[in-house]
Amino acid sequence: MDDGFKTETFLRGPKLEDFEYLGCKVGQGTYGQVYKARRKDIPDDRSYALKEIESQGFSLSTCRETSLLRELKHPNVINLLGVILCHTDRKVLLLLDYAEYDLCQMIKFHKTSKKDKKPVKMAKGTIKSILYQILEGIQYIHSSGVLHRDLKPANILIMGEGIQRGRVKIADFGFSRLFRNPLKPLTEVDNVVVTLWYRAPELLLGDKHYTTAIDMWSVGCIFAELLTYEPIFSCRQENNRENSPYHHDQLDSIFRVMGFPLETDWEDMKEMPEYITLQEEFKPCNYSNNTLVKYMEKQNINPTSKDVAFLQKLLVMDPNKRITSEQALKDAIFQKEPFPTGDVFSGLEIPYPERKFVESDTSDRRGKKRKYSTTSGAQQSDQTQGQYGKQIRMSNPTTLSEQRITRLRKR
Numbered sequence: 001m002d003d004g005f006k007t008e009t010f011l012r013g014p015k016l017e018d019f020e021y022l023g024c025k026v027g028q029g030t031y032g033q034v035y036k037a038r039r040k041d042i043p044d045d046r047s048y049a050l051k052e053i054e055s056q057g058f059s060l061s062t063c064r065e066t067s068l069l070r071e072l073k074h075p076n077v078i079n080l081l082g083v084i085l086c087h088t089d090r091k092v093l094l095l096l097d098y099a100e101y102d103l104c105q106m107i108k109f110h111k112t113s114k115k116d117k118k119p120v121k122m123a124k125g126t127i128k129s130i131l132y133q134i135l136e137g138i139q140y141i142h143s144s145g146v147l148h149r150d151l152k153p154a155n156i157l158i159m160g161e162g163i164q165r166g167r168v169k170i171a172d173f174g175f176s177r178l179f180r181n182p183l184k185p186l187t188e189v190d191n192v193v194v195t196l197w198y199r200a201p202e203l204l205l206g207d208k209h210y211t212t213a214i215d216m217w218s219v220g221c222i223f224a225e226l227l228t229y230e231p232i233f234s235c236r237q238e239n240n241r242e243n244s245p246y247h248h249d250q251l252d253s254i255f256r257v258m259g260f261p262l263e264t265d266w267e268d269m270k271e272m273p274e275y276i277t278l279q280e281e282f283k284p285c286n287y288s289n290n291t292l293v294k295y296m297e298k299q300n301i302n303p304t305s306k307d308v309a310f311l312q313k314l315l316v317m318d319p320n321k322r323i324t325s326e327q328a329l330k331d332a333i334f335q336k337e338p339f340p341t342g343d344v345f346s347g348l349e350i351p352y353p354e355r356k357f358v359e360s361d362t363s364d365r366r367g368k369k370r371k372y373s374t375t376s377g378a379q380q381s382d383q384t385q386g387q388y389g390k391q392i393r394m395s396n397p398t399t400l401s402e403q404r405i406t407r408l409r410k411r
């Protein structure tokens, strides 16, 4: 860690005692808990998010998240305002803009309304604006030489009332990596990436040289979920080989929607490390009647709509044929009304409930701090325990080379 970074981050930066917790744990991730806080040292009405990292000191994931977020500055990327070190218990806290909503919470709202037979649809303009802003954020991230590698509804935050109302913020860079001139193939240092349901087929087949296309697959999964309120490729989490990217049930879930890929559709499929396993375990004829268009039709989405046509460009099995973020932003879908807007709610009343909180049953380590859940206990378990796609972290992470962090810092 260079001296400039240390001084700027820890000595001149904000301190924990400058903040008062609003008693809110607003999120629980695999690696940390997120609290809502306000400044108490200066007059400031803004709410902040404090992400407390669960590991002791600077883990690989914290290192990645802080070093990358420090460089990535874009309206659609969550803004890292500072890093707070708590010397007494060796905790690291990331100070971030506070976002009132996330896509997991919003999709759940619509799904519940449908189940309760009082269906409320997500506005077409909202969906298009969310999609456009995700793509703008991703284009920026990719053009900065970074792969996000864990895009899913829970990591797409939306700002609530205030000057940034309705703005998409891509969050959770704990899994992100530089991809330009990597010192080693990406999977030699990271075995498993991307939450299962949003994981691209090439990753599931063990591709070691995956590209930005993996994030575009996840964007496709998120877009499908915005249209139907159902995860498009859900599957049970069990039966996976320890620490392996290959997952039979997840591939089955993809083929049930998309059909089995023909060799002419995906020429490099036979080069995938798990191709032999695929041939042994799957019969293409079992999926011969399945197509994305048919799936969308079953979900009551007009199969000839521009939405489905666009989805077909994102959810392409061959990563080389998958649309890039740059191409996607120029697509015809965004040239047609409703046009994407900076406030995804287009100035209309926001129908979604604000993040709720629940009293924690564990001891209150900072006096006033109490634990809160995102919207409900059920949703929290959706996000953290895997109903929303299990995220498998590396069991034995290799340290991210200082070289790479320094390289990024110098760019």
Ligand SMILES: Nc1ncnc2c1ncn2[C@@H]1O[C@H](COP(=O)(O)OP(=O)(O)OP(=O)(O)O)[C@@H](O)[C@H]1O
Pocket: 026, 027, 028, 029, 030, 031, 032, 033, 034, 049, 051, 078, 096, 097, 098, 099, 100, 102, 154, 155, 157, 171, 172, 174, 374, 383, 384, 391
């Ligand atoms: N800036 C923020 N403002 C409000 N809520 C947030 C913010 N950042 C994160 N959250 C909430 O906290 C949850 C967990 O945060 P985050 O995803 O960053 O943690 P993680 O441990 O890396 O999680 P994951 O298990 O998804 O990798 C998010 O899903 C979101 O609901």
